Amino acid sequence: MAVNYLDFEEPIVDLEAKIDELRELSGKDGVDFTSEIKKLHRKVNRLRKDTFSKLTPWQRTRLARHQLRPYALDYINHMTTGFVELHGDRLFGDGVSIVGGFARFEGQSVMVIGQQKGRDLKERSFRNFGMAHPEGYRKAVRLMKLAEKFNRPIITLLDTPGAYPGVGAEERGQSEAIARSMMEMAVLRVPVICVVIGEGGSGGALALGVGNRMLMMENAVYSVITPEGCAAILWKSCDKLEEASEALRLTARDLLGFGLIDEIVKEPLGGAHRDPVATASILRRAIRRNLEHFRDLSPEAIVSHREKKFREMGVFA
Amino acid sequence: MSWFTKVKKPLEAIALRKRIPEGVWRKCESCKEIIYSIELERNFNVCSKCGHHHRISAESRIKLLIDENTFKEEDEGLVPVDPLKFRDSRKYKDRISDAQKKTGNKEAIIAGSGLIENRPVEIAAFNFDFMGGSMGSVVGEKVTRTFERALSNKRPAIVVSCSGGARMQEGLFSLMQMAKTAAAVGRLSKAGLPYISVLVDPVTGGVTASFAMLGDIIVAEPGALICFAGPRVIEQTIGKKLPEGFQRSEFLLQHGFVDIVVNRLELKSTIALLLDHMCGQIVCPLPEPEQDEEAEAGPEEQAL
Numbered sequence: 273m274a275v276n277y278l279d280f281e282e283p284i285v286d287l288e289a290k291i292d293e294l295r296e297l298s299g300k301d302g303v304d305f306t307s308e309i310k311k312l313h314r315k316v317n318r319l320r321k322d323t324f325s326k327l328t329p330w331q332r333t334r335l336a337r338h339q340l341r342p343y344a345l346d347y348i349n350h351m352t353t354g355f356v357e358l359h360g361d362r363l364f365g366d367g368v369s370i371v372g373g374f375a376r377f378e379g380q381s382v383m384v385i386g387q388q389k390g391r392d393l394k395e396r397s398f399r400n401f402g403m404a405h406p407e408g409y410r411k412a413v414r415l416m417k418l419a420e421k422f423n424r425p426i427i428t429l430l431d432t433p434g435a436y437p438g439v440g441a442e443e444r445g446q447s448e449a450i451a452r453s454m455m456e457m458a459v460l461r462v463p464v465i466c467v468v469i470g471e472g473g474s475g476g477a478l479a480l481g482v483g484n485r486m487l488m489m490e491n492a493v494y495s496v497i498t499p500e501g502c503a504a505i506l507w508k509s510c511d512k513l514e515e516a517s518e519a520l521r522l523t524a525r526d527l528l529g530f531g532l533i534d535e536i537v538k539e540p541l542g543g544a545h546r547d548p549v550a551t552a553s554i555l556r557r558a559i560r561r562n563l564e565h566f567r568d569l570s571p572e573a574i575v576s577h578r579e580k581k582f583r584e585m586g587v588f589a
Numbered sequence: 590m591s592w593f594t595k596v597k598k599p600l601e602a603i604a605l606r607k608r609i610p611e612g613v614w615r616k617c618e619s620c621k622e623i624i625y626s627i628e629l630e631r632n633f634n635v636c637s638k639c640g641h642h643h644r645i646s647a648e649s650r651i652k653l654l655i656d657e658n659t660f661k662e663e664d665e666g667l668v669p670v671d672p673l674k675f676r677d678s679r680k681y682k683d684r685i686s687d688a689q690k691k692t693g694n695k696e697a698i699i700a701g702s703g704l705i706e707n708r709p710v711e712i713a714a715f716n717f718d719f720m721g722g723s724m725g726s727v728v729g730e731k732v733t734r735t736f737e738r739a740l741s742n743k744r745p746a747i748v749v750s751c752s753g754g755a756r757m758q759e760g761l762f763s764l765m766q767m768a769k770t771a772a773a774v775g776r777l778s779k780a781g782l783p784y785i786s787v788l789v790d791p792v793t794g795g796v797t798a799s800f801a802m803l804g805d806i807i808v809a810e811p812g813a814l815i816c817f818a819g820p821r822v823i824e825q826t827i828g829k830k831l832p833e834g835f836q837r838s839e840f841l842l843q844h845g846f847v848d849i850v851v852n853r854l855e856l857k858s859t860i861a862l863l864l865d866h867m868c869g870q871i872v873c874p875l876p877e878p879e880q881d882e883e884a885e886a887g888p889e890e891q892a893l
């Protein structure tokens with residue numbers, strides 16, 4: 273039944289299968305497994321709590337990339353109403369690895385922009401695995417300026433392995449698109465709330481991450497380079513992923529400790545994919561609370577808050 | 590006869606190599622010609638035979654661009670720390686101190702003020718020999734402060750980028766330098782001050798994808814690799830060999846991402862000219878205002 277689980281989830285999945293089996297048998301031939309089922313339930317809960325309380329950074333990275341994890345459009349569907357997706361960078365194309373548009377969020381119109389991965393094979397390839405071309409970033413900038421023009425707050429949802437490394441992307445100025453997006457975001461006169469919902473993959477993620485607040489889902493990761501890339505370059509080995517992801521300090525808790533993010537958004541036990549609706553509702557409340565903070569600030573104060581936030585990033589002696 | 594002239598050159602080279610001690614000559618990375626080191630240095634590492642631009646240090650770059658005895662270094666005291674306690678096969682701290690010993694620099698960039706043909710500028714130049722010119726917190730801070738000094742002194746900013754991108758060993762702190770520097774460019778630009786971004790081989794990753802691509806004018810040296818993703822990563826992704834010249838300066842020029850490709854030996858005069866165009870004193874007389882013309886014409890009309 274559950275084909276999409278990670279190796280460290282296997283004991284949990286096995287137990288759950290056993291429970292299902294007993295449930296099916298129970299009642300048949302007058303046998304009652306109720307107490308066994310209860311016992312197994314307690315056991316599976318303990319096991320889940322135990323497993324998920326001590327995930328390694330690499331395990332968490334894989335959880336952040338989980339195929340069943342809610343993606344940007346899932347959050348948009350669960351958190352907003354009246355979403356009207358808007359397309360195109362007005363220069364070359366649509367850039368479908370990034371989606372965006374107006375939506376109603378907690379009673380007000382907002383611009384919501386997200387990096388979108390695909391779930392099945394067909395959508396994954398359509399979304400280019402969430403790896404945007406320059407058009408995606410240029411579309412995002414266009415939509416953010418549109419939001420600014422009509423004084424609407426902006427919510428961005430970050431979830432990408434990184435910007436796409438390909439021939440066309442380079443020809444059409446991937447670097448320029450990312451750089452410009454950051455520069456333009458820095459001076460937006462409306463509040464910008466960013467959330468890493470899954471995989472915050474380097475510059476490709478940060479291009480949409482210059483906000484007044486940076487939130488991160490409990491099991492999301494955010495890193496300057498993928499553990500795979502880091503292991504290949506520094507360890508010269510493809511199987512030092514545990515070491516690389518540990519060294520990079522890419523978990524939400526690490527980054528909160530460094531002051532690089534503002535808040536961790538709790539996920540249901542076992543990860544966001546265990547209950548996408550509940551997760552979206554937790555995130556919705558967190559975003560609303562953060563937006564309220566900027567409600568009475570002038571556009572100038574909003575810009576200088578954001579500029580100050582990023583000006584202070586970095587440590588040196 | 591032709592085969593003889595062909596083999597004669599290498600023989601000469603071997604003889605030359607035998608006669609003079611190593612260090613006195615160098616082999617051009619491109620045409621493989623043997624060149625006297627002194628000659629190469631005098632030429633700021635541009636091969637006099639084929640024009641290939643070999644890498645130069647940040648100090649040489651400053652010497653190339655800034656009028657003699659006018660450079661005043663700033664923020665030379667900023668040194669990297671190790672917030673992640675990062676260690677792979679080696680500790681980040683050890684890599685830093687090795688790089689410091691090797692280059693004599695405290696970080697991968699030198700910043701300061703000086704004159705370019707008598708025009709005051711704020712300048713920063715990368716040193717690739719220091720951990721591949723990678724950008725961590727110190728590099729990001731020095732670049733940002735260069736823009737900020739330009740802003741407060743009302744001067745143009747010049748950044749000569751030569752970097753492998755964000756420095757992995759400082760994790761997300763490094764990544765955030767992209768946003769910090771990009772925002773600083775925005776503030777400078779809003780104040781109407783010019784920023785010339787000079788790209789030299791190589792500029793990749795997080796440096797290309799931030800301030801390096803945000804110059805009012807982007808100048809590149811010939812043949813420089815300028816990219817977001819490096820050729821190796823792309824080849825792995827698409828499973829194909831890349832064409833010759835892909836992601837080189839001339840390729841970016843062709844695709845509209847570089848304003849001008851300039852030979853290193855003409856870089857200084859080109860920058861000086863550009864600065865004149867953007868913020869120099871207007872020397873060409875403007876047509877006089879109409880009122881004056883009328884006033885001059887006035888008496889004649891009266892005479893009529």
Ligand SMILES: [Zn+2]
Nearest residue numbers: 617620636639
């Ligand atoms: Zn040569």
